[in-house]
Amino acid sequence: xxxxxxxxxxxxxxxxxARDLFMLKLxxxxxxxxDIVYICADGAPKGSKQDEFRKRYPEQFxxxxxxxxxxxxxxxxxxxxxxxPFVNAFGPFLSVRATDQIHTDMAYNDVPVxxxxxxxxxxxxxxPTHYTVCDYAIMRSIPNMTMVAPADANQCxxxxxxxxTYPGPMYIRVARGExxxxxxxxxxxxxxGKAIIxxxxxxxxxxxxxxxxxxxxxxxxxxxxxxxxxxxxDMHTIKPLDTETLEKAxxxxxxxxxxxxxxxxxxxxxxxxEAVLESGIPCKFKRLGIPDVFAELGDPEDLYAYYGYxxxxxxxxIKKML
Amino acid sequence: xxxxDLELVARLEEKAVDIRKQLIEMTYAIGxxxxxxxxxxxxxxxALYYHFLxxxxxxPKDPDRDRLILSKGHCGCLFYNIFADLGMxxxxxxxxxxxxIGGRFGQHPNRKYIEGFEASTGSLGHGLSxxxxxxxxxxxxxxxxxxxxxxxxxxxxxxxxxEAIMFAGHHRFGNLVAIVDRNKIQGNGWTEETVRLEPLAxxxxxxxxxxxxVEDGNDMEQIVDVLGSLPPVDPVTPRRPICIILxxxxxxxxxxxxxxxxxxxxxxxAEKKDECLRLIEQSRKVxx
Numbered sequence: 163x164x165x166x167x168x169x170x171x172x173x174x175x176x177x178x179x180a181r182d183l184f185m186l187k188l189x190x191x192x193x194x195x196x197d198i199v200y201i202c203a204d205g206a207p208k209g210s211k212q213d214e215f216r217k218r219y220p221e222q223f224x225x226x227x228x229x230x231x232x233x234x235x236x237x238x239x240x241x242x243x244x245x246x247p248f249v250n251a252f253g254p255f256l257s258v259r260a261t262d263q264i265h266t267d268m269a270y271n272d273v274p275v276x277x278x279x280x281x282x283x284x285x286x287x288x289x290p291t292h293y294t295v296c297d298y299a300i301m302r303s304i305p306n307m308t309m310v311a312p313a314d315a316n317q318c319x320x321x322x323x324x325x326x327t328y329p330g331p332m333y334i335r336v337a338r339g340e341x342x343x344x345x346x347x348x349x350x351x352x353x354x355g356k357a358i359i360x361x362x363x364x365x366x367x368x369x370x371x372x373x374x375x376x377x378x379x380x381x382x383x384x385x386x387x388x389x390x391x392x393x394x395x396d397m398h399t400i401k402p403l404d405t406e407t408l409e410k411a412x413x414x415x416x417x418x419x420x421x422x423x424x425x426x427x428x429x430x431x432x433x434x435x436e437a438v439l440e441s442g443i444p445c446k447f448k449r450l451g452i453p454d455v456f457a458e459l460g461d462p463e464d465l466y467a468y469y470g471y472x473x474x475x476x477x478x479x480i481k482k483m484l
Numbered sequence: 485x486x487x488x489d490l491e492l493v494a495r496l497e498e499k500a501v502d503i504r505k506q507l508i509e510m511t512y513a514i515g516x517x518x519x520x521x522x523x524x525x526x527x528x529x530x531a532l533y534y535h536f537l538x539x540x541x542x543x544p545k546d547p548d549r550d551r552l553i554l555s556k557g558h559c560g561c562l563f564y565n566i567f568a569d570l571g572m573x574x575x576x577x578x579x580x581x582x583x584x585i586g587g588r589f590g591q592h593p594n595r596k597y598i599e600g601f602e603a604s605t606g607s608l609g610h611g612l613s614x615x616x617x618x619x620x621x622x623x624x625x626x627x628x629x630x631x632x633x634x635x636x637x638x639x640x641x642x643x644x645x646x647e648a649i650m651f652a653g654h655h656r657f658g659n660l661v662a663i664v665d666r667n668k669i670q671g672n673g674w675t676e677e678t679v680r681l682e683p684l685a686x687x688x689x690x691x692x693x694x695x696x697x698v699e700d701g702n703d704m705e706q707i708v709d710v711l712g713s714l715p716p717v718d719p720v721t722p723r724r725p726i727c728i729i730l731x732x733x734x735x736x737x738x739x740x741x742x743x744x745x746x747x748x749x750x751x752x753x754a755e756k757k758d759e760c761l762r763l764i765e766q767s768r769k770v771x772x
Contacts, residue, residue, distance in 0.1 A: 199624075229651070262644075
């Protein structure tokens with residue numbers, strides 16, 4: 163593994179779309195794995211990669227129309243028959259509208275359906291009906307569920323591959339479109355349930371998931387120039403939570419800030435707080451995210467700044483607490 | 485439809501009497517069961533598990549078996565008795581393992597604990613989507629099994645059913661059969677006074693299904709006739725899926741429970757149990 167696995171954002175910044183890359187991966191995997199079924203909800207417009215999937219693998223493709231609960235129920239039925247269904251739709255309509263089916267058909271039946279909710283957090287720009295701000299909280303409180311939010315598009319591809327042999331039901335949150343690539347290499351160990359140290363540091367720790375990892379790295383690199391050494395943990399798997407890596411960070415740095423594009427109630431911050439408090443290790447702690455409001459309208463970057471969980475907001479918070 | 489095999493009808497009628505009695509004995513022994521809907525569903529369930537369903541109790545995971553999804557999961561107790569009667573487990577296991585810590589038999593069935601159930605159900609309005617997933621899988625595999633989904637009528641209030649019904653009507657699965665236990669009573673009272681379902685057959689037909697209306701869904705001759713006349717399974721060629729509406733009587737076989745909403749669920753005293761057994765015995769048809 164290389165010494166440094168993440169980009170230096172002062173030097174380079176490239177972006178990629180998880181939505182594009184996971185579809186390319188599924189197109190590749192479905193060629194040989196005939197148990198894979200791709201299910202979407204009004205989500206295969208002409209010329210899209212989803213449309214290509216439909217054309218190449220018509221028998222492994224399902225379009226349910228605008229009916230997310232039905233998509234999950236059908237997927238659970240397929241999984242009960244031994245298929246490997248991937249359900250892909252807007253996160254808000256999967257994580258909230260189809261919660262009943264995720265809870266009962268997928269999780270209680272304990273079948274390996276992979277739900278990919280796009281437009282995670284505030285990335286849709288569509289306002290509160292189209293924001294996905296409860297998925298971490300809902301999914302992690304459902305028994306049997308695994309909740310994953312990859313840090314970037316390339317990691318999402320690693321996750322899709324890893325998910326093929328991972329048991330049980332899983333919710334995968336991705337963003338809307340092109341997001342910054344956090345990792346400069348694919349040469350790192352990715353395991354569902356095992357956090358990644360995206361950057362070493364000793365004065366404080368930022369724990370991020372999804373876009374929170376990128377925002378955390380921006381803050382950590384900025385603070386490094388001021389002589390403050392900040393560790394960044396990519397907590398891509400929110401459940402099951404890697405408590406070992408958290409306890410180590412609490413012990414070694416004494417300060418943990420969580421960053422999530424999610425309501426601060428019940429999500430990543432809450433999960434980390436539970437683990438650290440129960441470990442008995444004294445540690446300063448702060449959650450950054452959406453402060454339990456239906457968020458304002460606007461571009462995601464502006465909203466992250468507005469609610470204080472962009473790079474600058476995280477820097478300010480760490481300086482305040484050190 | 486041809487003339488039903490009356491010997492088969494008589495055998496299944498006998499079995500249905502037997503299963504009804506077992507259901508009453510269980511309810512008395514364990515203190516609580518969803519009796520009303522189990523009694524209305526009993527005849528078709530017996531016809532399926534003792535004749536029409538391709539199902540081997542010695543090998544309940546046989547890949548070639550027909551699949552049955554019980555959307556009205558609260559009537560799992562009916563199937564517990566059938567599976568016990570088929571020798572899949574003992575009555576003692578059932579009575580000792582019902583609704584208690586470490587037990588396998590809940591008020592609603594869990595597929596992970598009890599073989600024979602294809603899916604864990606209980607929350608209403610879920611079964612049809614699951615069954616559609618099975619039908620799609622059967623089509624992918626060109627499998628020669630059929631998937632049945634048994635729903636209650638009250639649960640058709642749930643909008644999720646209609647997502648599945650619309651989807652199945654569009655995809656035209658020739659391996660899917662829905663059975664509606666149309667006993668006309670839901671938890672609260674009469675379905676037509678709660679939120680009107682009629683004209684129910686027209687609704688299914690408008691969504692692309694063929695509907696078979698069984699006038700008396702507790703009459704074994706009519707049940708045998710309809711199940712025996714189903715077209716052969718065709719996983720590939722699109723055709724309208726089939727919905728069998730069984731007009732049944734909630735509480736059927738126990739006169740004081742019939743059409744009586746309060747017997748949706750509950751327990752039985754020793755006296756009531758004996759009365760139930762007597763009434764069920766009286767309901768036995770004599771064909772010979």
